[in-house]
Amino acid sequence: MTSPRTIVWAVGICFFILAVYAGASLLQPRGSQTLVTFGNVVQCIVPLFANAGLLLNAGTPYWRRNFFWMLIALSCTLWMIGQFQWTYYEVYLHKPLPGLYPGDILFFLRGIPIMAALALQPHRKRGELHTRLGYLDFTLLLAWWTFIYVFFVLAWIYATPSLPQYNHNFNLVTNTQNFVIVIGLIAFWLQSKGAWKTAYFHLLGASTLYMLSALVIDVRNDIGDYYTGSLYDLPLIASFFWFALAGLIAYLHRANMDAALAEDSFDSDDDLARTVHGWPARLAMAAVISLSLLALYSLYFDRGEQKVRDFRLITTMVAALPLAALIFVRSHLAESDRARLLLRSEQALENLKRLQAQLVQTEKLVSLGQLAAGAAHEINNPLAAILGFSDLLADDESLPPKARATASKIREQARRTKTLVGNLLSFARQVPTERTLMDINTVVSNAVQLRELDLRSSTTRIELQLESVLPGVRGDGNQLMQVFFNLISNAIDAMEGHKGGVLTIKTLRDRGNVVILFSDTGPGIKEPHRVFDPFYTTKPVGKGTGLGLSICFGIVQEHNGKIICYNRQGGGAVFRVEFPALLAAFPARELQQLTAQGSNPRKPS
Structure with a gap:
């Protein structure tokens, strides 16, 4: 089946499933157990469709591309595991999910693999040395982002349970995360070209649709008129189908993606300098500095309850240890890279000095070659006379045999000299x-x-x-x-x-x-x-x-x-x-x- 027909069939199947879901939502009574069960089962299955399309691209020779698609599939898997919990409560236990539920962190964590996938930048060719600091900086940011969730959200579960505060902070953090992912995909879509631009466009569309659907569901859930199986679920389900379609389109155009990757150039030392001193490094440093600022906020400016402040202080101290270790490793790698760059600069300077000496020597040799060529031309004139007269003497039968033999030897040596002079001229002059x-x-x-x-x-x-x-x-x-x-x-x-x-x-x-x-x-x-x-x-x-x-x-x-x-x-x-x-x-x-x-x-x- 050709690529266009495959895409048309895939889109048709997605619209058919969405139509069936919409029909069930309209035909079944609001909040009925049948509708709730149907909605939960469908929402547990659609991430599998997304993973099937995304993981088609995980078997290429490019490891960063493989990890890119696998991380996006992991994001869908984390969301599916969170949906399993929701299904367990609503279908098996026949009761709604608790308001203050620690398992909600899975819906937050599903964004972290996508952010990590974007850090790989699979549309670019990059040397291993160029990426070490960039990956470490992004690891710092991801660790800090997880700390932000624990600091602002989990405090209202484990310190002082408060459903309104928990819902507000959870929605704020997750929606901010979704917005950051959309911004990153927009940037990559603008930077890339060819088949990669198409792939990023579809991933951007799927992520944008997910962000908007999650925002609508959060708002309707706070109002109290959301239920599983409602029409509000359609954009959410459609976003997972779009993820599957993005993976399928990338797989069908994998040859063009390879060509686009081959046309791109390797990062230069300027790119490495931007990696060491660019925005990821600055954000990573700002994230570490923010720990102390958040600790000061909890101590002196937080007007919340004492338990919440204590929880946040303990969280900050615990998070400081791994983040400090990552900072130490980053500093060590940065110093190693600077030492390598200094060594390469010294070698380049030494090579430049040698090249300058070679140029001077070449100019001398050019002059010497011109002199030798001129001398060889001057030698050829008397040499031609020697050859001519020796030929006459060697072929003159009136001369004694001994004199003719001597003339033959002179002719042989003159011919040898002429050959050497010809080789010298051929070697000295520049010819096309x-x-x-x-x-x-x-x-x-x-x-x-x-x-x-x-x-x-x-x-x-x-x-x-x-x-x-x-x-x-x-x-x-x-x-x-x-x-x-x-x-x-x-x-x-x-x-x-x-x-x-x-x-x-x-x-x-x-x-x-x-x-x-x-x-x-x-x-x-x-x-x-x-x-x-x-x-x-x-x-x-x-x-x-x-x-x-x-x-x-x-x-x-x-x-x-x-x-x-x-x-x-x-x-x-x-x-x-x-x-x-x-x-x-x-x-x-x-x-x-x-x-x-x-x-x-x-x-x-």
């Missing part, structure tokens, strides 16, 4: 990202040749173990060379600070991936799980900024690859880089040509 089909062995070899120019220690060397035939990889050659160059440089720096060693670079094919392994014999990595974090570095101050590996991680992720690191059992660190292979991209003949041109395994000295 361009994904092309490439051979990983070629990129690795070029990165090694470029890094060998700056090998300062004779005890550090690089070994290449390149698989002869590898599938192609689609990517940006400049970016991948930057990744490999950075990994090689980090390994060499680590080994040179550890009396040298060997860096082994191995390429292989693993299922549908091309894998590059960088394995060194250095000291290893202290915290492998943190090496890709921005600004994390183990190098001395001034040598590293902690951005190199995080940039490498980002580049590999952009190429749909993976990069991990770990320490070898025999000592040293291993970086494993994987890229998805394009198995059908290279024909076999073309692939052999590519690997023959640029991936000859060798062991540089």
